[in-house]
Every structure is written in C-alpha cells, then in structure tokens.
Amino acid sequence: MLDDLFSPASIAIIGASRDENKIGNVILRNLVSSGFPGRIYPVNPSYPEIMDLKCYPSVKDIGDPTTIAVIVLPARVVPQTVEDCISAGVKFLIIISGGFAETGPEGKKLSDRILSLIRNSRTRLIGPNTVGLYLPYSNINTTLTSYSRVSFPPPGNIGFISQSGALGLLTMDAISEYGIGISAFINLGNRLDVDETEFLDFFESDSRTGSVAIYMESVADGRAFYERIRRFNSRKPLVILKAGRTAQSAVAASLHTGAMASNDSIFDGMLSQAGSVRAYDETELVDYARVLAYSKLMTGNRIAVLTTAGGVGVISTDYISDSRGIKPLQMARLSENTKDQIRKVIVPYGSAENPIDLTADGSVSDYDRVLEILMRDDDVDAILVYALPQTPKMDMGVVDVVEKHMKAGKPIVVGVLGYKIAKQLLVEFERRKIPAYPSVNRSVKSLGALYGYSAFRRVRQ
C-alpha cells in the first residue's frame, strides 16, 4: 500500500516559497538537498519559478501525475487543496500545516472535511500537523527543519516512527553524530488517515529494516494495536517508547484491580505480552533498536565480559547481576577448560575468571584468541567486549576482530569508553553494524533488551 510513498516518481510542494524564513522554502530546499532523483514541482501562484524549478499556480496545472504532494498552506485553504490534489490523481498527501483538530472545534471541522474527501478517494493522507518524512533510501526529505539546524542520519536498518516531530528530528540529529542509520523517519502528526499500523506493514516486509523504534503518547484502538505489534514482533523486533507513564486511570474504581489498573500498568503488560521491548527515553529507544537490528537472537542469558580494565569489568558484573525484570541476565560461569585456555593467552596477573581481564597488556590479537575460546564455550550465550582505547595495544584493529567473531558466532555487544579515539571506534563499529555503546550501563541494558526479545521469539516460534 505504501510502496509508492517510498519510491515516488514526482513530488509537489504546495505552498513552496522563495522566502527563506518560510517552511515552504525549507522543505523545498531539503528535498532538493536530499538529492531526490524524481521530478520536483513547486506550487505557488505568486512565482514563475523557485530555486530554478518551474513553479505551478496549482497542482492541477502540473499536467503530470504527481505521486506525493506536500501541503504547506494555512489550515483554512487545505480542504480545497486536498480536493484539487484528489482530482489531479495525487497518490499521497503529506499535510505539514497545523491548525486542525488539535486547536478546537473550528479546526476539527476542517479536519472532518479533509477526512471525508480522503475516505471517498484513492488518495492517502499523512498528517496533518506533521513535521514530515525522511526516507534516506529514496533520497526524500520533506521535513520542516533545515540542514543548518539538524543533521539527518545515513541510510540504515532502523524504521523510526515518532508521534513527536521535534523529538524525532533531534534524535535523528543526535544519532547522526555516530553515523547511526535509519531506513525511514515517519512523523504521523494527527494520524487522520494513515497510522502506525500501515507503516508496520511496510517495515515488516522491507528487507532494509531490521527493527522498528516507535515513540508514542497514545494509541487509538489498543486491542488492535496489541494484535498488530504481537504479529510484528514474531518476525521483527519493535521497540516502544511510551510517554505518559505517570498519568493515572481516568476511571474511578471501587475495586483494587480497577484502582491499580492505571493506563500505564496495562500498557506495560501489553507490551511484554506482545514481545515489544520498552524504552524509557530517546537514548534507550535507539540503543535497543540498534542491538535488535544488528544482532542474532540470544539462546540464553549468560554473559561473558571481556575487558582490559578491571574496574569496567566489575561495574559490568554489578549491572549484569543486578539486572531486573522477567528476563534478567546473569554472568556466565566459564568452564575449567575455557579458563585454562584463556590463561595461556593472558599475562599472569590478568583474570581468566568472568569478567575476563586482559589488563593493559591485552592486545587486539589476544582479544582475537580469547573471543575464539569464548565462542566455543557452551555456557556462554553472549559476550560483552570492551574496546578501551587508553592503551596503545588496543587500536582500530579490534573492530575487525569483533566483526569476524560476531559474524561467525554468538551475539556480541561492545562497550567503548572515552571520547578522543573512542568516538572513532564507535563510528567504525556502527559502520560495520556492530552494536557499540559509550557506557557500561547502556551496553548491559542493550544486552538485556536483546535477551528479552530473544526469549519472546524462542517461545513463539
């Protein structure tokens, strides 16, 4: 259904502007800058051309079937424009404009009018009140924030749906710094027509999408949403950041069960039941989506930790042993055979016990040998590897070593501390689709997310 949205032949910007302070200008510039290979049609009766592109007085004057029309006009004229687009055979409308149901009864009327037009047509609508879409594989950027304010991530494997436009844009900006890629960014705005579930259908069959991350504040039909995400999770992982945790149930309840049935406690149970990993902020949302998109499933919860710094190993042990929830992690108990083999690799004052500490003497080739040993130990389900750049023996070569073992064997999550060289390491790990995190806590929690989802899949296969 949404396939044409991801590979449009042409895009019209209705309300395109020459004024650089206007959103109609930013969107046109973003679309041109993103390198969209199809035809771009600015629409505005005031200009003959904008940015060297021929400008049309109305969508009806384009005379070429338009796949997507982005509407950036005042709310009151939008219904007429929608009608024009429908008669011109536009397949998808993206209404950026606000001023609809979110503002009151007048806006609601406009909104209802648009909905009835859409329902009686073959045109589909995203929005209104959306910041737009960013589809890196299609070189499409219809968002309303300029490249001078935020960066947009490269093509990647995470489908990103956000009910908040601003949170979505800023999160994309933040992850771009590490080269973390996405397969699409969707802000649905008021969800008048197209909602999350249709994008889930798309992402489920899209081979480039390995996992989906959703930021949401509300869901229209809870039961239907549950059924949909449960089916989705049985094929691909879906991480959800649900806001409004502290809001209490609106219903006054006379029994205990009712009194404790806050909206969030039910939502939380529903997410577990449907196999979705829950994130509690925007950092966790992307952290979990990455580990789930890049890793194989874990067959158990026993973690081996490999480090060159004792303190980092001890903190990791604390976090792993203290992990909570239905599916907690635990430290792997290495077999005697494994420990004997590790002792042959490491210096005498290192530790062959889990957490395995190679000390500052640990080199990239030592890591290679120890990882080989751990991959063969059946009592280890996944490995937390620290790439710590403070010693000269730990160089960028560690990325190759981790990549080799991760491809061949069990899941690996990498922790990288520091900044100067650590930043380069993080970027390089990301480029190879190896989940790497700049803190102990984030590394362990991401492993926990991977295990939680793996346990769901193991039971439901």
Next chain:
Amino acid sequence: MKGKISEMMPIERNPDEYAVKRMISAYGIPTPKSVLVDSGEREMELEFPVVVKVSDPKILHKSEVGGVTIGIRDQKQLAEEVSQMKARFPGSGILVEEMENGGLEIIAGLVNDRNFGNVIMLGMGGIYTELYHDVVFRLTPISRTDAEDMIDSVKIRVFEKGFRGIRVEREAIIDLLLKLSLISEDIGSDLDMLDLNPVIVNGDQISAVDAKLILKELA
C-alpha cells in the same frame, strides 16, 4: 468445558459475595467451605474456626463497616455473632466460612479497560496491595507462557523457593490465572471489574477468600 458457565448459571448484574464465589467455583477456582445463613443449606459441616461475613452487593468494603468477624471458635460464639451481624445489617445475607490457615495472600482480578478490553491482574495481596503496587497486567485471553511471565514479574516468584515458612507452587497460580482468563472471555464486555483479594496460597492449595464482581450497568 461445555458452554459458558456464566450463561448456564446466570448471575444477577450485581451479585453478592456468595453468588460470585459459586460462579468462580463452578470454573474450578477453590473457595473456602461456606454456608449462607437461613438458606436451608445448614446441614453442611463446617470446621471451626470460622468467619462470619455480611454478603451484600451494596457493601463492597465489608471490614470497614464491621461486616467481617474472624476467628470464631465454637457454636455459641457463632450464634452470637450471626445474630449481631443480622442486627447490624438487616436484610443482608450472612455468610459463614471456614477460616483458611496461613499462606501467601495474593490478589488476582479482571477489569475492562476502555482501550484494551478485558485485562487480568496478578499481584501481592492483602491490605498493602495498593501501597506496594506489586502487580502485573496482561490482556485476556492469556497463554500459559503469559501466566508464567506474570508470576515472574511480581514478588510472588520469591515464595516458590519458600520465604519465612511460606511456600507456593507455581502450578496452582498458573491454574488460577488460566481459569480467571476463561471467566474473562465468558463474561466478555459485560465485565466491569472482578477482584479475588485475597487469594490464599499454601503449597499447591489455593483458596479465594474474598470475591467481588461488578458488571456494567446496562444502558
């Protein structure tokens, strides 16, 4: 199970405790041995100690209004308590129940959520339920795996290994949850809320000591 028990045994829209307990025991959820005073069932033998309770759909929180007396040890004390209870609550039903020996108090319940439909809850029961908020929800119907996950989500799991002399068997609680899920499906959207609080669990023995059901008002 053939047909819905809730249909075979229609319960009034606002059932009293006795009716709710008969309904859940028809689904196989154990309840204490009990007798409704003046109902003609007096020949049933109860073992002391017993509890005397007012059974009236209008009185949801019995203990707050003096509607529960526990630890009655003999026939004389029982006769006195029953007549006092009758005087306190004229026109209400009076229930005499065997007292459960100590065990773990848990809460299990159902509630109809506007957005998600019927949901099931499990948690630590008793008077501190709402203070600790150690509860977990799932949408019904639930699978066995869902029931297991529910137990693992709350402190009840600690009592599987035993704690301060109290030990519970997981299978008993799974069974309770699956039966409650069936009740949820049978009642469907007529359900408003159902509370089993406390349910006393001791090893593989389980008993719903109190049960309250509210069905939706028919508009």
